Amino acid sequence: MCQQITVTTTTAMDQPERGESQAGPGRVQVRRICCMGAGYVGGPTMAVIADRCPDIQVTVVDLNTARIAAWNDADLARLPVYEPGLDAVVGRCRGRNLHFSTEVEAAIASADMVFLSVNTPTKTRGIGAGQASDLRWVEACARQVAQAATGHTIVVEKSTLPVRTAETIQTILAAQRPASDGQPQRTFSVLSNPEFLAEGTAIADLEAPDRVLIGGEDPQAIEALAGVYGQWVAPERILRTNLWSSELSKLTANAFLAQRISSINAIAALCEATQADVREVARAIGADSRIGSKFLTAGPGFGGSCFQKDILNLVYLCRHFALGEVADYWESVVTLNTWQQHRVSRLVVQQLFGTVTGKRIAVLGFAFKANTNDTRESPAIRICGDLLEDGAQLAIHDPKVDPQQIAADLRQPQAPASPAPVSAHAGGGERTWIACPTPEQACHGADAAVVLTEWDQFARLDWAGLAERMRHPAWVFDTRGVVDGAAVQAAGLRLWRLGR
Numbered sequence: 001m002c003q004q005i006t007v008t009t010t011t012a013m014d015q016p017e018r019g020e021s022q023a024g025p026g027r028v029q030v031r032r033i034c035c036m037g038a039g040y041v042g043g044p045t046m047a048v049i050a051d052r053c054p055d056i057q058v059t060v061v062d063l064n065t066a067r068i069a070a071w072n073d074a075d076l077a078r079l080p081v082y083e084p085g086l087d088a089v090v091g092r093c094r095g096r097n098l099h100f101s102t103e104v105e106a107a108i109a110s111a112d113m114v115f116l117s118v119n120t121p122t123k124t125r126g127i128g129a130g131q132a133s134d135l136r137w138v139e140a141c142a143r144q145v146a147q148a149a150t151g152h153t154i155v156v157e158k159s160t161l162p163v164r165t166a167e168t169i170q171t172i173l174a175a176q177r178p179a180s181d182g183q184p185q186r187t188f189s190v191l192s193n194p195e196f197l198a199e200g201t202a203i204a205d206l207e208a209p210d211r212v213l214i215g216g217e218d219p220q221a222i223e224a225l226a227g228v229y230g231q232w233v234a235p236e237r238i239l240r241t242n243l244w245s246s247e248l249s250k251l252t253a254n255a256f257l258a259q260r261i262s263s264i265n266a267i268a269a270l271c272e273a274t275q276a277d278v279r280e281v282a283r284a285i286g287a288d289s290r291i292g293s294k295f296l297t298a299g300p301g302f303g304g305s306c307f308q309k310d311i312l313n314l315v316y317l318c319r320h321f322a323l324g325e326v327a328d329y330w331e332s333v334v335t336l337n338t339w340q341q342h343r344v345s346r347l348v349v350q351q352l353f354g355t356v357t358g359k360r361i362a363v364l365g366f367a368f369k370a371n372t373n374d375t376r377e378s379p380a381i382r383i384c385g386d387l388l389e390d391g392a393q394l395a396i397h398d399p400k401v402d403p404q405q406i407a408a409d410l411r412q413p414q415a416p417a418s419p420a421p422v423s424a425h426a427g428g429g430e431r432t433w434i435a436c437p438t439p440e441q442a443c444h445g446a447d448a449a450v451v452l453t454e455w456d457q458f459a460r461l462d463w464a465g466l467a468e469r470m471r472h473p474a475w476v477f478d479t480r481g482v483v484d485g486a487a488v489q490a491a492g493l494r495l496w497r498l499g500r
């Protein structure tokens with residue numbers, strides 16, 4: 001199963017610049033990499049590979065021309081992905097051995113190794129809607145590889161995929177341009193190499209990974225990829241498994257991490273009811289080395305492109321294999337997360353005397369976590385949506401998120417910017433929002449400030465100054481445990497902190 005797939009091509013050309021990665025015995029050395037998908041995963045991952053492997057030419061391709069143009073922007077502050085340290089890495093390698101291009105077929109044709117790093121969102125319609133992954137882009141990419149590849153090509157699944165997707169990719173690769181007499185052979189090996197980087201710390205995670213996981217059946221292909229990572233990752237951290245274990249490990253890792261967050265968020269609600277402090281509980285349980293201290297920070301619920309999608313994928317898989325109880329178990333992690341997000345917005349409304357209609361609320365932070373401009377599945381989307389639904393006027397400040405992205409997430413354009421508070425508490429009940437470049441502007445005339453992302457700067461806010469701008473009695477809702485509670489209270493503001 002899953003050994004090298006051989007296809008004979010009618011148009012294959014010799015690629016003199018390619019490495020020795022032709023089928024056959026001997027060590028396979030990768031010289032040219034193509035990555036399909038210049039997103040949050042593909043961009044930073046390829047930048048670090050190029051940085052650490054100066055002998056490998058890396059080309060990242062994407063269908064989105066605007067995105068590729070942004071990756072090629074001379075101003076490194078305008079890269080399409082914000083990650084601490086990414087600009088420096090791209091600055092070092094771009095034009096040397098790191099290239100961003102829309103010439104997809106040419107990049108595939110000259111590559112020894114093609115990474116698939118395109119998005120795999122949850123299906124919104126048809127069979128498995130709401131749970132299964134939508135593989136249409138992965139499938140389209142596999143077809144493009146099948147068309148354009150030459151010689152031997154190692155295809156690496158980087159996108160998070162349902163278990164046994166490699167089989168689909170193999171089937172597509174094997175079906176294209178079938179053998180015809182006398183033509184040079186094209187061959188493919190498929191590997192799974194899930195990405196474990198977390199956004200906001202992507203560069204550090206890539207440069208010093210806990211582990212690199214390579215799943216596959218073709219030893220030469222596995223060693224070729226291990227050779228790439230081996231240029232900077234210690235050998236004992238490079239794990240080799242079969243394809244399906246690798247694919248399942250990624251889903252399982254994300255499910256376990258998300259489960260910890262739902263667990264601590266559940267306990268946070270109990271802490272609020274019983275006057276325990278969730279931080280103290282987290283510290284006490286985290287000191288047990290069997291539990292460990294990481295990923296025990298209570299918050300407004302997890303966001304990000306992976307956790308919910310991957311758990312729903314796991315749930316779908318379990319149902320498919322008639323493991324109903326297992327599916328229900330994992331699904332409850334997502335159910336609790338959704339509940340937690342709504343719980344925050346309900347609490348804000350309750351504290352503000354049962355209504356936020358016509359009230360201005362400053363929202364501090366919209367990204368799903370600090371140090372990223374990514375808002376996918378951000379708890380802010382649901383929480384802001386609830387508050388708008390209740391008639392609030394939101395003044396949203398995030399240091400990195402583009403207001404156009406907020407508009408897309410809230411499915412509502414922002415109100416024309418006005419220096420004064422939106423309709424100044426006229427009580428009109430118009431659900432509007434504006435983006436504010438500073439926390440001060442967001443808090444101007446606000447009845448409450450709700451902290452939704454743990455940006456460092458929110459720990460250092462001048463609450464005395466902000467309080468002067470707010471309408472009293474005014475509240476601060478800290479869902480991330482980052483604000484200086486003493487300063488908030490000294491400024492005469494009422495403070496609500498999640499889990500306390």
Ligand code: UDX
Nearest residue numbers: 037038039040041042062063064117118119137159160
């Ligand atoms: C990644 C993973 O690939 C995904 O499986 C994981 O679960 C989340 O993280 P990410 O890099 O975050 O995805 O996605 P995104 O930032 O949306 O980037 C994907 C890119 O692929 C986009 O720029 C899109 O334009 C591009 N793309 C998509 C193609 O170039 N070709 C396609 O056929 C489809």
Ligand code: UDX
Nearest residue numbers: 195196197198199295296297299302303304306368369
């Ligand atoms: C996650 C995995 O960590 C990573 O290994 C995988 O490759 C992709 O998915 P990411 O979503 O980028 O990474 O960020 P992560 O740091 O895991 O945070 C996810 C969400 O959980 C964020 O909304 C974050 O705020 C939240 N979180 C995290 C908590 O609420 N509490 C915690 O203790 C940790």
